[in-house]
Amino acid sequence: MKTLSADVVVVGGGSTGAGVVRDVAMRGYSAILVDRADLGQGTTGRYHGLLHSGGRYVVSDPHSATECAEENAIIARIQAHAVERTGGYFVATHVDDPSWGDEWAKGATDTKVPFEEVSVTEVLKAEPRVNPKISRAFKVEDGSVDGWQMVWSAANSAKLYGAQILTYHRVTNIERDGDRVAQVICTDEKTGEEVRINTNFVLNCAAAWGGQIAHMAGCPDVQVVPGAGIMIAMNHRLTNSVVNRLTYPADGDILVPVHTVCIIGTTDQKADDPDRLEIAWDEVQQMMDCGELLVPGFRKARAIHAWAGARPLVKDSRVGSGDTRHMSRGMSIIDHSERDGLKGLLTIAGGKLTTYRLMAENVVNAMCEQLGESRPCRTADEQVPGSEDKKNYVITHRLEEREHDRFDDQILCECELMSKGMFTRALVDQPKGNFDDLRRQLRLGMGPCQGGFCSMRATGVALQSEHIDVERATGLMRLFLKNRWIGIWPILYGDQVRQTALDNWIFQGTLDVERLPGPTHEEVV
Known part of the structure; x- marks a missing residue:
């Protein structure tokens, strides 16, 4: 079993977890973030892209409204x-x-x-x-935000301060030494290897899965709905x-x-x-x-x-068990030393992506208080990697970025102006990543064709550049197309029917992808 050590283990690679590991690392603690999949693959990557002004909650949830208004300005500056x-x-x-x-x-x-x-x-x-x-x-x-860019830039900031980011590491147990957290046990989903992380503190940022993580530590009654x-x-x-x-x-x-x-x-x-x-x-x-x-x-x-x-x-006792619309959007921090007699574990849930930095500040403050230490938060004062120039993105930014190489670097995805160079560099950075992992960073296949043209080009480039072999190429393309189709079936009408029919003819007719030799999408890791 591989063994690692860190002052703090952060469980969950969404916006809250990325914000927390950045904050922890900037305060001088050694930190490891673990997530069972890729960063931003859960709730953070499955929302409407709104950077709240606070206006939505001025009547229904005034406290959240004020938090959103304040954090809106901070996020637009530090993650421009x-x-x-x-x-x-x-x-x-x-x-x-x-x-x-x-x-x-x-x-x-x-x-x-x-x-x-x-x-x-x-x-x-x-x-x-x-x-x-x-x-x-x-x-x-109000503003618009790229949740994946937000998460990855926060994670990259944490890495500059010494943090480790372990994606595709599923937590299987949290072990105790008496009344304290002692170890986090994970399984590397890519290799099957077990990993033991010795630690003094676990910050549970697993969002809708937070109750499951708390249960592993012997705290069964965390009600995250x-x-x-x-x-x-x-x-x-x-x-x-x-x-x-x-x-x-x-x-x-x-x-x-x-x-x-x-x-x-x-x-x-x-x-x-x-x-x-x-x-x-x-x-x-x-x-x-x-x-x-x-x-x-x-x-x-x-x-x-x-x-x-x-x-x-x-869960709010004032609201019916099936009524999530009227549950508070405010953040909640559960101190398990007070509630369950377990020191070294805090769970944070609720909140908004807009307030993720503030959520991180509050839960790390609570950790420092439990440890009896005073280390100030600095996350609102420092730009993350990529935002040093403090320039917010505009819709034309991809066109501007292609001006210097438009004759030299082949475009693989016309909808999102993703070039061959962008894709191959991402393959180098994430040699074990699947095409959906790269999509979250490059927006591969997120335009009108939904991968109909760019997915086969990207597969060919990955194979030609020898990052993957032919069987893995087939498996990765199958998995990518399967995930794209999940979101297409429910909205098949009008022009999208014609696009989908064309894609189907390409992949099922011309390429016959289901009968190509290689692993099925279930077998790809």
Whole structure:
């Protein structure tokens, strides 16, 4: 068994875990982050891309609103390359009560969320596709964020301070020495090797899976409820600003421009298992109807992918067990030394991606307090790698980046302007990564063709450059296509049917990928 040691083990490689390992490392502790899969593969990578202004929660959750407003400015500064300052609007559609805006405005004032009431004319001039029947509007500081860029840049910052990032390491047990945490036992999912990490402290940042991790340490009653929601990406931007309905938070009331697409979201239903989230047909139709309220003709636009994510909501005795919409979005920190008599374990859940840095600061503060040490947080003061110039990204950034090499470096994915050089460099950095791991960093296959053309090109390049052999190439392409198809089936209508039929003819007809020699997608690691 391989043995490692660290002052702190962080379990979970989403935004919270990445923020925590960065904070821990910057305070001078040795740290190891473990996740059973890739960074940002769970809830962080399955959301609508909104960097909250706080406006959504000014009435329903005032404390969260203030936190979002404060962290919005910090994240846009320290992780500028992952944030587009799109701005946003809250608009009262023709089915909404415009007088509710008075309560909203009071809430925004009380929670110190920056806003400005603007005319309908101004909104329609800036966003001509927005429903012309809107009756009232407020301008806010919403933004758009690339969650994967955010997570990886935080992790890379942690690595500069000496932290180790172990992806594809599944925690199988947390061992105790009397009333203290002593070791974390993991299995390397790529090699099957067991890994033992000697440690004094475990920070449980496993989000919707946090209850499972706590149970391994003998703390069985951590009630983290997965609040499942679906989102749908449209093949181009219908708006260039975030557009929210001016109502109490409900389903399908946010439209977010992210890179070259826009995303409508989201539903909110209690899920029994965060690993098995259904994309129900009726919820897809609900999202399309909600899109029509914000942008008439939304249903005629082309939907290219649907997905579901699980919010890690802490059970609230004041809310019914099946009602996740009205559970607080605020963060919760569970000190297991007080609750379960186990020192060296803290669990954090709840919160928002927008507040991930603050969540990390708070839980690491709690750890320092339990250890009787005083080490100040510095994460709000230092840019992460890639954001040193403090420039936020804009939709044209990929075009600008290709200006210098457009004649020399082959484009593999036209939709996302991913070049051969970008792909081969990523293969070197992650020699054991699958194509979905690379997708999360490069956006491979995330455009209108959903991998129909670029996946075979990428496979050929990986094989030609001798990063993989022919059998693994087949298995990786099969796995990539399987994962793309999961999000296509629920939205097969209109133009996307024609695109999907073409992709199917290519892969099942011309290439006959299911009969090529090599491992199945279940066998690929």
